[in-house]
Structure formats: C-alpha cells, structure tokens
Amino acid sequence: MALDDLYREIILDHYRSPRNKGQLPPPAHKVEGFNPLCGDEVILTVLVEEDKVVDVNFDGQGCSISQASASMMTAAVKGKTTAEAREFITAFKGLMSIHKESLDGDDPEAGEAQLRDDEIAVEDTVNPEIKLGDLAALQGVVKYPVRIKCAVLSWNTLVQSLDELAAESA
Amino acid sequence: MGVSFDVAQIKKDFPLLDQVVHGDKRLVYLDSANTSQKPQAVIDAMSGYYETINANVHRGTYKIAQDATEAMEGARADVARLIGATASKQLVFTKNATEAINLVARSWGGANLQSGDPVVLTMMEHHANIVPWHMLAAERGIELRWIPVTADGQLDLTGIDRLLDGAKFLSFTAMSNVLGTLNPVERLTTLARDAGAMSLVDASQYVPHMPTNVIDMGADFVAFTGHKMLGPTGIGCLWAKEETLEAMPPFLGGGEMILNVTTEGFTTTEIPWKFEAGTPPIAEIVGLGAAARYLESIGMEAIRQHEVELTGYALRTLNERFGDDLTIHGPAEPATRGGVMSIQYKDIHPHDLTQIMDENGVCLRAGHHCAKPLLKSMGANATARASLYLYNDEADVDALGDALEASGDFFSF
Numbered sequence: 399m400a401l402d403d404l405y406r407e408i409i410l411d412h413y414r415s416p417r418n419k420g421q422l423p424p425p426a427h428k429v430e431g432f433n434p435l436c437g438d439e440v441i442l443t444v445l446v447e448e449d450k451v452v453d454v455n456f457d458g459q460g461c462s463i464s465q466a467s468a469s470m471m472t473a474a475v476k477g478k479t480t481a482e483a484r485e486f487i488t489a490f491k492g493l494m495s496i497h498k499e500s501l502d503g504d505d506p507e508a509g510e511a512q513l514r515d516d517e518i519a520v521e522d523t524v525n526p527e528i529k530l531g532d533l534a535a536l537q538g539v540v541k542y543p544v545r546i547k548c549a550v551l552s553w554n555t556l557v558q559s560l561d562e563l564a565a566e567s568a
Numbered sequence: 569m570g571v572s573f574d575v576a577q578i579k580k581d582f583p584l585l586d587q588v589v590h591g592d593k594r595l596v597y598l599d600s601a602n603t604s605q606k607p608q609a610v611i612d613a614m615s616g617y618y619e620t621i622n623a624n625v626h627r628g629t630y631k632i633a634q635d636a637t638e639a640m641e642g643a644r645a646d647v648a649r650l651i652g653a654t655a656s657k658q659l660v661f662t663k664n665a666t667e668a669i670n671l672v673a674r675s676w677g678g679a680n681l682q683s684g685d686p687v688v689l690t691m692m693e694h695h696a697n698i699v700p701w702h703m704l705a706a707e708r709g710i711e712l713r714w715i716p717v718t719a720d721g722q723l724d725l726t727g728i729d730r731l732l733d734g735a736k737f738l739s740f741t742a743m744s745n746v747l748g749t750l751n752p753v754e755r756l757t758t759l760a761r762d763a764g765a766m767s768l769v770d771a772s773q774y775v776p777h778m779p780t781n782v783i784d785m786g787a788d789f790v791a792f793t794g795h796k797m798l799g800p801t802g803i804g805c806l807w808a809k810e811e812t813l814e815a816m817p818p819f820l821g822g823g824e825m826i827l828n829v830t831t832e833g834f835t836t837t838e839i840p841w842k843f844e845a846g847t848p849p850i851a852e853i854v855g856l857g858a859a860a861r862y863l864e865s866i867g868m869e870a871i872r873q874h875e876v877e878l879t880g881y882a883l884r885t886l887n888e889r890f891g892d893d894l895t896i897h898g899p900a901e902p903a904t905r906g907g908v909m910s911i912q913y914k915d916i917h918p919h920d921l922t923q924i925m926d927e928n929g930v931c932l933r934a935g936h937h938c939a940k941p942l943l944k945s946m947g948a949n950a951t952a953r954a955s956l957y958l959y960n961d962e963a964d965v966d967a968l969g970d971a972l973e974a975s976g977d978f979f980s981f
C-alpha cells in the first residue's frame with residue numbers, strides 16, 4: 399500500500415517515542431514555528447556554544463510526519479557545528495526536493511511551488527558527502543505535496559533559529 | 569427519509585460523485601462545508617452560456633449581449649427568490665462571501681466607523697469575518713469585542729448586553745463551519761437593533777442547507793458564497809435592503825458601476841450595479857442561478873430534513889461504534905445543528921487521520937478551518953471535519969466509520 403511509503407516504520411517509531419522532546423532552559427535560544435495550513439506549531443530550543451549545536455529540543459503539537467521529522471532532526475544536528483548543521487538542512491531540503499534559492503528566500507513556503515517531478519534534481523546545491531541516514535525514510539513524503547510542509551516545519555524553524563543566533567553574535 | 573427526497577436519484581445529478589479513486593475506492597465526498605459538488609444542471613448552464621450567448625453584459629445592443637444580460641439578471645432574481653429577498657436589486661454579486669464582508673467593512677465601515685467604535689464579533693467566526701474588522705481596527709482604531717463560546721459549542725450570551733452596549737456593528741455566523749452550531753440569528757439581530765447597532769449575518773454555511781428568509785433574519789446585511797451552495801467558485805452575494813445599499817459609498821471603482829465620468833469626477837449608477845465594478849463573472853452568475861433553481865426544485869425544507877436525519881444517523885452510529893475513542897465536537901442534538909462534524913479520533917492527528925481516510929476514498933478536511941480563534945478556545949490546533957450535504961447518504965456515513973476504523977488500526981501503537 400502507498401501509505402507504507404509515507405509512514406515508514408522508522409517514522410512511526412520517532413512519532414511514538416520522540417527524541418529530544420521538551421524545552422531547554424535559557425540561555426538556549428527559543429523559536430516558534432507555525433504551519434499556517436494546519437495550525438501546527440513547533441517550539442525549538444537550541445543551545446549553541448562556540449559555533450556548535452551543543453543541544454537542541456523540540457516541543458509542540460503536530461502530526462506524525464512533523465513530529466518524526468523534528469525528532470530525527472534534533473538527533474541529526476546535535477553535536478554538529480552550525481555550518482555542518484546548515485549543510486545538513488540543505489541536504490534534507492534537497493531530499494524534500496526544495497531548491498536552494500527558495501531556502502534563501504523570504505518565504506519559507508516557497509518551496510512547494512517548485513515541487514514538480516521534473517525539478518527534483520538538486521545535486522548542485524547538496525554536498526554529496528552528507529549521509530541523511532534515518533531521515534531518508536521521509537523521502538516518501540515528496541509524493542504528498544501538502545505533507546511536505548509538515549516535514550519541513552521544524553527545519554525552517556531551525557534555520558530561523560541559526561539565523562537569529564548568528565545575527566546576535568555578529 | 570421522506571418519500572419525496574430520493575438521495576440515490578440526487579446523487580446521479582452530480583457526475584463527480586460517480587468515480588473511484590486510488591484504484592478501486594468509491595469516492596466518498598464529505599467536505600461540502602469547504603466547497604460543494606456541482607449538479608449537471610449547473611455545469612450545463614455554464615457551458616451553455618459559453619456555447620450560445622457569451623457576450624459582455626449591460627453594454628451590447630445585439631441579441632446575444634441582451635441574452636447574456638438577461639441570463640445574468642435572471643440569475644439574480646433566482647438567488648433573490650431562494651433567500652426570500654423582496655427585490656432582486658437587494659442582491660449584490662461579489663467574488664465570494666469574503667469579498668461581501670470586505671465590501672461592508674470597507675464601504676459601510678469606512679463611512680460610519682470611527683476610532684473607538686465597538687464592533688462585536690463571536691469567537692466562532694471564519695477568518696473572513698474577522699480579518700476585515702482587524703484591518704479596520706489597525707487602520708482607524710475600532711474596538712473589537714468578542715462573544716465567547718461555551719464548552720458545548722454554543723454562543724455564550726450571558727454578557728451580551730454589556731458587549732452590545734455602545735456597539736455600532738454586530739457581525740456573526742448563522743452556522744459554525746467547525747461545530748455546525750446554528751446560532752439564534754433573529755434573537756441576535758433584534759438585540760443588535762435594540763442596542764442601536766447594525767448587523768451582518770455570515771450565512772455561508774446556512775443558505776446552502778436551510779430554508780432562508782433574509783427578511784426574517786432581521787439583519788442589515790447577509791453574506792454568502794456560491795461555491796458552497798452547488799454553484800461555481802468565483803461568485804458570492806451580499807444582500808441588504810435598498811435604502812441601506814443606497815446610503816453606502818461604492819466599494820471598487822471602474823466600469824459598470826458609474827453613471828457618468830468626467831475629468832473632474834464620477835457619479836455612481838443605481839444599486840446593485842453600483843457595487844459591481846468591472847465585467848462580472850457572467851458564467852459563474854449564470855451557474856449560481858442554476859444552482860438556486862436546482863436547490864429550489866429539491867426544496868430547502870426537504871434538504872434540511874434530510875440533513876437532520878443523516879446527521880442524527882452519523883452521531884448515533886459513530887458514537888455507538890467508537891464510544892470514548894471518538895469525540896464529535898459541537899451540539900449533540902441534530903435539530904440544533906448543521907451536518908458539520910469536527911471529529912477527534914483516539915490521539916490521531918487530523919492530518920494523519922485524513923491521510924488514511926483519503927487512502928480509503930473518503931474526503932475530509934483537516935486543519936484549523938480558517939477559524940483559529942475558535943480552535944484555540946477549543947484547545948486544539950486542528951480538527952478533522954466531515955460535512956454532509958443533500959447528496960450524502962447512510963452509506964457515506966458508514967464509509968466514514970470504516971475509514972476511521974482503518975486509521976485506528978494503522979495508528980494503533
């Protein structure tokens with residue numbers, strides 16, 4: 399069944415038992431993200447020390463895709479430098495077939511407009527060294543365009559968080 | 569079901585419903601509160617218009633231009649009759665309900681509301697009846713007041729006198745698009761009038777499903793939208809009495825709405841055209857007229873009766889089948905509500921629920937239904953919503969139950 403493609407076992411596992419769920423106390427940086435489509439929200443608390451993501455937690459309500467994606471994201475970026483985390487975000491968005499240009503644009507939703515079968519190639523912007531691991535299970539989401547927003551909600555929020563932290567320390 | 573109401577026959581009038589999706593699943597459409605399906609009569613009226621009389625209206629002297637104008641004005645009369653208007657010119661065509669409400673906020677509100685003037689809304693409004701007022705608040709500092717909602721999804725009118733004290737305007741929905749709640753329209757418009765306030769009824773969810781008489785409603789304005797009442801998208805209506813419309817400044821400016829234009833200025837034409845700037849969506853208007861006639865031919869009383877019975881069947885069978893695992897928000901008594909059911913099943917997120925429903929051919933909407941303040945007061949970010957219409961039957965409700973069960977199996981951890 400097509401649904402098994404969307405709801406891979408690893409996704410359901412992260413949904414059932416989310417990793418890094420909760421909120422880190424200050425001085426962790428806190429950002430809220432919203433999915434305007436369904437009203438879901440994610441709260442990210444990120445602790446960056448010496449340009450390294452020392453810890454990251456997510457909180458909030460969402461569907462299995464948004465919760466699993468957030469859970470996997472926290473596990474993946476924890477311990478990475480901010481530059482590595484950004485590369486990883488780009489790789490994940492590549493998996494969701496969202497182009498680099500739309501990542502840099504003002505509109506975090508802009509990616510959806512570009513979701514056509516003929517536009518999946520994003521190799522030019524993605525570092526081929528990056529292994530997405532468990533996150534590759536979210537690939538099935540691409541076939542369900544409205545759910546891509548669910549999958550990228552926490553990632554957009556992380557971008558916002560890293561941007562704000564960079565602006566603060568600049 | 570009453571003998572005169574034959575849902576199997578009605579289903580056949582809607583070509584879209586006769587299809588399978590995802591291989592072999594019968595399409596079960598339970599999202600009519602979002603947009604309704606269209607009967608063949610509406611589709612034919614629109615293509616017939618393009619095939620035989622397409623021409624711009626109110627301008628040409630040739631035959632088909634006159635036919636097009638007559639078709640448009642005939643449709644206005646058909647819709648006016650459906651809602652009990654006492655004259656066709658009380659009906660202004662807009663793009664949708666959203667534009668109708670914006671018209672009132674801009675035109676009437678622009679001319680009559682000053683800084684500090686209170687406008688009363690309810691906590692169960694669609695964003696279409698919130699944001700235009702927020703815009704006026706931001707622009708000229710009107711004060712927004714909110715009628716709260718009780719835990720069982722009714723308007724809480726205990727503090728209504730205080731809320732209406734000094735108010736200039738009351739704008740509220742006749743039927744909640746999330747809970748199905750039918751609000752006490754006449755009581756509210758009477759209270760508003762007694763308090764010296766004008767009123768608007770958002771009848772977007774009401775006109776498609778209920779026998780409607782705008783005079784009895786007692787409001788100054790009634791707004792509704794064509795695509796939820798078997799008509800096409802891109803066409804909606806604002807009803808108001810002649811003297812109300814005449815006293816209002818125009819909304820959009822351009823062709824069709826003028827009497828004269830000079831280098832110095834312009835004068836407006838008569839109502840309702842004064843509010844219909846530019847070439848109107850003629851085919852859509854013709855389609856809406858056909859929808860009104862179709863609804864009339866079935867009978868709004870019969871449609872309402874069918875929906876009360878079907879909603880009763882849904883509430884009874886789904887509650888029996890799923891017990892405490894299923895929450896259906898809104899009033900429990902079918903006679904006091906429409907066929908709109910926001911449901912929560914186990915702990916399954918509405919997005920996940922509707923995804924599995926879709927796999928079973930069942931179309932439900934998940935989300936905040938453009939009513940975020942209400943959802944927030946219910947303590948939810950989103951719900952899954954099933955909504956019924958004249959073409960739905962018990963088999964559709966049973967399919968909803970089966971799809972719920974399938975979702976439960978899939979997400980049983």
Ligand SMILES: Cc1ncc(COP(=O)(O)O)c(C=O)c1O
Nearest residue numbers: 664665666694696745770772793
């Ligand atoms: C109660 C209510 N008001 C207003 C609207 C807006 O209708 P439209 O988007 O057609 O303007 C809707 C439909 O979504 C509605 O349910």
